[in-house]
Amino acid sequence: MIRRRVAILISGRGSNMSALIEAAKAADYPAEISLVISNRPDAAGLAWARAEGIPTAVVDHTTYGQDREAFERALQAVLEVHRIEFVCLAGFMRLLSPWLVERWHGRMLNVHPALLPAFKGLDTHRRALAAGAKVHGATVHLVAAEVDSGPIIMQETVPIVTGDTVETLAARVLEAEHRIYPEALKKLARAANK
Ligand code: GAR
Numbered sequence: 001m002i003r004r005r006v007a008i009l010i011s012g013r014g015s016n017m018s019a020l021i022e023a024a025k026a027a028d029y030p031a032e033i034s035l036v037i038s039n040r041p042d043a044a045g046l047a048w049a050r051a052e053g054i055p056t057a058v059v060d061h062t063t064y065g066q067d068r069e070a071f072e073r074a075l076q077a078v079l080e081v082h083r084i085e086f087v088c089l090a091g092f093m094r095l096l097s098p099w100l101v102e103r104w105h106g107r108m109l110n111v112h113p114a115l116l117p118a119f120k121g122l123d124t125h126r127r128a129l130a131a132g133a134k135v136h137g138a139t140v141h142l143v144a145a146e147v148d149s150g151p152i153i154m155q156e157t158v159p160i161v162t163g164d165t166v167e168t169l170a171a172r173v174l175e176a177e178h179r180i181y182p183e184a185l186k187k188l189a190r191a192a193n194k
């Protein structure tokens with residue numbers, strides 16, 4: 001079995017990153033987490049990845065000012081050095097330009113804390129509660145040029161219950177994210193092996 005080389009891009013806590021790292025420990029998992037990149041030097045997830053023995057890199061967007069292309073070229077260079085085949089965005093809070101997205105067409109996944117195409121963007125849990133939605137959930141999709149769009153690989157719904165707050169709902173959705181992200185990556189990596 002070929003284990004595809006995967007990079008995870010994070011900006012913060014990295015709980016989805018951890019879920020992917022844990023899943024990839026299974027002997028029959030078709031991908032290995034070969035690299036974790038953060039755009040923020042202080043991202044908590046970096047320490048977790050290092051403790052797991054996974055190579056990490058920081059490409060700090062603030063170094064590049066308004067020059068998004070220079071930031072993305074630096075990211076791409078690190079991905080190439082590590083011979084990365086698939087990229088998983090996991091709480092990576094930078095918008096990517098079509099330049100980078102096209103390079104990773106069909107090979108870049110994102111997890112979003114809502115049932116896309118509903119509630120694209122930020123603050124999804126508050127907006128779902130405000131709308132009176134009865135269900136909410138998580139989506140893993142292939143990344144397309146438009147934000148929070150692209151073919152959906154996997155989704156899981158969660159109920160919204162009386163008394164839910166942004167925090168209780170976010171925690172329920174996060175559990176769903178942790179279940180579907182490793183499954184979605186497995187699906188993509190397996191498809192590449194056929
Ligand atoms: C996750 O809920 C993820 O879906 C969300 O940020 C959180 C990161 O948590 N991503 C977005 O909102 C992207 N627009 P984590 O760092 O613990 O994985």
